[in-house]
Amino acid sequence: VPKQPYELYYWSGIPGRGEFVRLALEDAAISYIDHARDKDADEKLMRFMRKPDLDHPPFAPPFLRTDQSLIGQTATILFYLGARYGLAPKDEEGRLWVHQLQLTIADLVAEAHDVHHPISAGLYYKDQKEEALKRAKAFREERIPKFLAYFERVLEEPLEPEEGHKKRSDKGKRRVLPKKNRWLAGQAFSYADLSLFHTLAGLHYAFPTTMAKLAPQSLRVKNLSMRVAARPRIKAYLSSARHLAFNEDGIFRHYAELDG
Numbered sequence: 001v002p003k004q005p006y007e008l009y010y011w012s013g014i015p016g017r018g019e020f021v022r023l024a025l026e027d028a029a030i031s032y033i034d035h036a037r038d039k040d041a042d043e044k045l046m047r048f049m050r051k052p053d054l055d056h057p058p059f060a061p062p063f064l065r066t067d068q069s070l071i072g073q074t075a076t077i078l079f080y081l082g083a084r085y086g087l088a089p090k091d092e093e094g095r096l097w098v099h100q101l102q103l104t105i106a107d108l109v110a111e112a113h114d115v116h117h118p119i120s121a122g123l124y125y126k127d128q129k130e131e132a133l134k135r136a137k138a139f140r141e142e143r144i145p146k147f148l149a150y151f152e153r154v155l156e157e158p159l160e161p162e163e164g165h166k167k168r169s170d171k172g173k174r175r176v177l178p179k180k181n182r183w184l185a186g187q188a189f190s191y192a193d194l195s196l197f198h199t200l201a202g203l204h205y206a207f208p209t210t211m212a213k214l215a216p217q218s219l220r221v222k223n224l225s226m227r228v229a230a231r232p233r234i235k236a237y238l239s240s241a242r243h244l245a246f247n248e249d250g251i252f253r254h255y256a257e258l259d260g
């Protein structure tokens with residue numbers, strides 16, 4: 001338990017990548033200060049990042065300040081929180097697996113962003129619209145289906161009798177849990193489940209038509225998302241003022257022309 005509440009730094013006005021960290025903090029009921037909600041949040045964030053005495057300066061937000069350290073990169077922040085608050089398996093294999101899943105989600109999130117900013121994050125959408133239309137087509141037709149198929153596959157794998165003590169030679173003892181009980185890392189709920197939930201919500205917001213078409217191919221992912229949304233603390237958070245809706249300044253943007 002930290003002496004001071006954690007401090008989350010992120011841009012104001014959007015869920016953004018900060019949301020992946022918020023979901024973990026909220027689900028584990030960890031107390032935190034969300035500096036994205038401060039007055040002049042963006043100026044404060046930039047001032048903080050430029051401080052000359054940072055041992056481990058972050059390249060970009062989100063970053064988390066703890067009693068001891070400053071941690072950047074969404075996946076690293078979640079790796080840190082997951083181990084401490086029961087949002088990741090305890091064994092190394094399990095922890096690395098959840099980290100691997102998180103980085104794959106981060107790849108998907110980066111691609112979702114690059115659909116509306118295919119040339120540069122430094123240009124406006126309207127100045128790269130032609131390229132965005134091309135990128136969107138490939139994202140809708142190839143990339144979203146490929147990522148969804150991957151997570152469907154992960155959710156389909158049978159569970160070992162004892163998580164964390166795999167006996168490869170003992171296949172006869174494998175048991176398939178009912179799908180409704182399965183999380184990405186098996187029986188243990190993890191921050192990767194929270195992140196997949198948020199990413200799926202973002203894809204539905206940005207690409208409603210595409211996602212409706214892909215629904216029959218992504219039943220397990222959808223089922224997982226519904227179970228995450230029903231977790232009491234997540235449910236409470238989503239209906240609280242702490243939570244921001246998606247909008248066209250964020251990573252997941254709804255531009256009808258990009259949804260095909």
Ligand SMILES: N[C@@H](CCC(=O)N[C@@H](CS)C(=O)NCC(=O)O)C(=O)O
Pocket residue numbers: 016017018059060061062072073074075106121
């Ligand atoms: N891989 C990093 C990406 C961080 C990132 O791209 N942050 C965005 C906001 S969501 C940003 O401010 N980027 C500034 C930049 O790339 O110059 C993570 O997952 O945390």
